[in-house]
Amino acid sequence: MPLFDHIPLPIYIFQDNSFKYVNRQLVDLTGFPGPELLQMNVWDLVHPEDRPLLMERATQRMTGNNIPPSYEFRALNRYGEVLHLRGYFSLITFAQRPAILGQLLDITRERNLLEELRRAEARLRDIFENVNDIIYLHDLEGRFLALNPALTRYTGFLPDELAGREISSFLHPQVKHLLGQYLKEITEKGEARGLMRGLTKEGREIFWEYHSVLFKGKNPFVRGIARDVTEQVHMGRKLKDYMRLLEEKNRELVRINEQLLAAKEKLEKMARTDFLTGLGNRLAFQEALEKESSRSMRCHQPCSLLMIDVTNFKIINDNLGHPAGDRALKRIAKLIQQSCRRYDLCFRIGGDEFAVILPCTGEEGAREVADRLRKRIAGEAITPGFPLPVCLSIGVATLGQGREISDHEELIRLADTRMYQEKCRQKAAAS
Incomplete structure (x- = not known):
């Protein structure tokens, strides 16, 4: 087969x-x-x-x-x-x-990255659940979104009792008017720090030193950390040591948040990138082709596809080994990218197969690009010293010209068939 x-x-x-x-x-x-x-x-x-x-x-x-x-x-x-x-x-x-x-x-690489992401989330959750200081999240209107269990140890309130309620319900009556000033500072400066006077569930006066940071985005929110400094306030002690600890903890939270965001972005990028050549992989190819095909039919513009197979690649692998084969694939990928126009989309879709999507390009223009690719590869020493040349078998198909092709799946099948036919012709000519 x-x-x-x-x-x-x-x-x-x-x-x-x-x-x-x-x-x-x-x-x-x-x-x-x-x-x-x-x-x-x-x-x-x-x-x-x-x-x-x-x-x-x-x-x-x-x-x-x-x-x-x-x-x-x-x-x-x-x-x-x-x-x-x-x-x-x-x-x-x-x-x-x-x-x-x-x-x-x-999907081994994706699974390993997901496990890495889960471990990072578990570390963040462990900090949130077990840190001695109160960690809180609230919206820009001053309503609590979440609080950690440390809240109960210091105030007697359960996190669920305050979730969804305004911060003012937690403050001493004499300082409730300062909530608007606090929210304004957060909105304008992106962070706020200071001393807040509150009440426990039993009505006992308590002082908090807090540091809040605004996280912008589609759904902005404020995350902060608060420490009970009641004893220090009553005794008139300096708060410098505690500020240093608060800043360190907040930086750690920010760092973990950045790591989570970076891991998510890395995962999304790696899921669509061929690790060897840096080109888009099969998933990226399928998504891009579906998008460009839809645009072609919607705007009545042609869209062409090149399906490319590297001739003699298996012989290179068998005789020179996989490292040499990998170097050849990386070189071929670079030459394909250099030979295409800046708006063309290049992919490695598996093994020794590549694909190029040519937006707004008819069949004649696509064949010109294919000829340019063949000549560029034929003119390069892909594997110096190896007797067999490396050349490309390219199948060309165009969507939006005539009635031969109706969708992107048919476009792939036709380009694949033409690539295979050209490969057979090359083998027949060489024998």
């Missing part, structure tokens, strides 16, 4: 607890040679904790039961490393008997 070798996802056919077919992407994913995979028990590759569920679902699927077509599970590669995978499964007929066709998507 050579066609499956050109699909960027790992694919296999499962029957009788063994693989009947595996493509080269599955070989790369697991680290096991193809012949060894075909001799293995499939379940040896599945994480022991996930094995019973997958065996049960495979049995039910083979007997025709209605089983979810896609789910996540863990697997083990040749080196014992845990892989997080999303599988897409369908029942087929192979050798006149039921079999399962499986496609896998490696």
Whole structure:
């Protein structure tokens, strides 16, 4: 089934607890040679904790039961490393008997990043729940949004008793008029610090030293930290040491918040970026093509697609090794990007396959870009000293000219078919 070798996802056919077919992407994913995979028990590759569920679902699927077509599970590669995978499964007929066709998507990097994000959130939650000082959140109108359990230790109020109520309900009657001044300072300066006089649930006078910071955005809010300094006020002690501690704690909260935001941005970017070349990945390609196709049909402007396959790349990998293959892919990606226009969109969609979206470009213009790419790659020493040249097989398809293509999925299929046809012509010419 050579066609499956050109699909960027790992694919296999499962029957009788063994693989009947595996493509080269599955070989790369697991680290096991193809012949060894075909001799293995499939379940040896599945994480022991996930094995019973997958065996049960495979049995039910083979007997025709209605089983979810896609789910996540863990697997083990040749080196014992845990892989997080999303599988897409369908029942087929192979050798006149039921079999399962499986496609896998490696989501290990995304899972690890999510775990990193969860740990950071857990650290922040631990600080919020266990710090000795009161941490509070309120809106710009002075209503509490959240308070930590330290509130109860000092005031007798439960956090839920004050959530949604105005800050003034917590203040001493003689200073309630200062709330407006405090909110104005927060709004204008972005932060406020000082001494506040309040009351406990039993009506006892209490003094707080606070530091509040405004967090701007779509839904702005104020986050701050407060420390009971009643004893120091009554005794006339200096508050410098406590201010230093308050500032340190607030900086820690700000730092953790920045780490969470940075981790989220990093996760979103990595989910759409090919880690080797820096180009957009298949997910980014699908999103961009759907967006540009919709714009093309809405504005009655053409949109072209180039599907690109690197000829002789497998031979480079087999003879020079994966590091050399990676260097070649990075070089090819850079040349493709340099040869395209600034508004063209370049992607690596898997293995040795690339794609270029050409907005507002008809078929003639797209073929000019394709010719320019072929010449640029042919004129470069991608793998110096290697006897076989590196060249590109490019399939061109255009949306918005004629009636041959109706949507972005048909655009992909046509460009893919033309790329494969050109690759076959190149092989025939070389033989």
